[in-house]
Amino acid sequence: MKKYIATRTATMFGVLLITLLITILLVGSNMDTILKQGIVFQVRSEIIENPAIAESFSSVKDFEAFIQDQTNQKIKHLGLDEPWYSPQRIGLTMYKIILLDFGQATFLTSDSGSSDVKDIIFEKLPKTILLFTSATVIISIIGIFVGALAASKVGSIIDRITSSFAIISSSFPVWWIGMLMIFLFAFTYQIFPARATPDIPASSP
Structure with missing residues (x-):
């Protein structure tokens, strides 16, 4: 039993590593x-928020050189000066993902202000779980009821409509249906x- 569990665990871990590696290889260059475009945007935003920095330059050329220098420093700090396909970059990326270290967001922040x-x-995970669970329960109840009704009347209009709807709905991407529903x-x-789920004031009935 212990050997079986160890084998299954090792297999799952191996599959995880292979999946991560394939994902990195597919999206690495993009x-x-x-990330580099985000760094440029971040540097320019920091300068815009502090006009004194921009006013300290006598020419546009010096200003652009400063932006480029700051950008290069940030790129080097994040290790983006190395090719994305280098073993060091790939290994470090996989290591961070396994440790759930996804880095810092460029544009988004949490409600507490963390990037x-x-x-x-x-x-966002609790609300995601709530949404997924409630949707699964609702779909299961409706599916069982409608499926039993259609099965009890094989060849009827209800059966044909249900079968057609199931085929058509399963053909559309879930994310597209979600956007349409929103x-x-x-x-x-x-x-x-x-x-998001809005907060309900305590005074509300």
């Missing part, structure tokens, strides 16, 4: 480009919030 990606994920129920009919 992620480097996105740590891990904090952002863990902050647009429909959050923006068109304004029944549900678009992004």
Whole structure:
């Protein structure tokens, strides 16, 4: 039994490493480009927020050289000066992912103001679990009821409609259906919030 568990654990860990490696190989070059563009945006934003820095330069050339220098320093600090396919970069990236060290977000922050990606994920995780669980329960109840009804009337209109709907709905990407539902129920009919569960004041009934 112990040998079986150890074998299964080692297999799962190996599959995880292979999956991470394939993912890094697929998105590595694009992620480097996105990260470097984010650094440039961050440097320029910091200068815009502090006009005294921009005013200290006598020419545009010096200003652009300063931006480039700051960008290069940040790129080197993050290790982006090495090619994304270098063993050191790939190994470090896999190591950080295993430790759930996803780095810092460029544009997003948690409600507490943290830009740590891990904090952002863990902050949204409870509501994600609630959404997934409640949706699964609702879908299961409706699916069992409708499926039993269709099975009891094979060849009927209900059976054909149910089968057709199942085939059509499973053909669409889930993320696209989600965006469509958000647009429909959050923006068109304004029944549900678009992004998050709103806080209900204690004084509300």
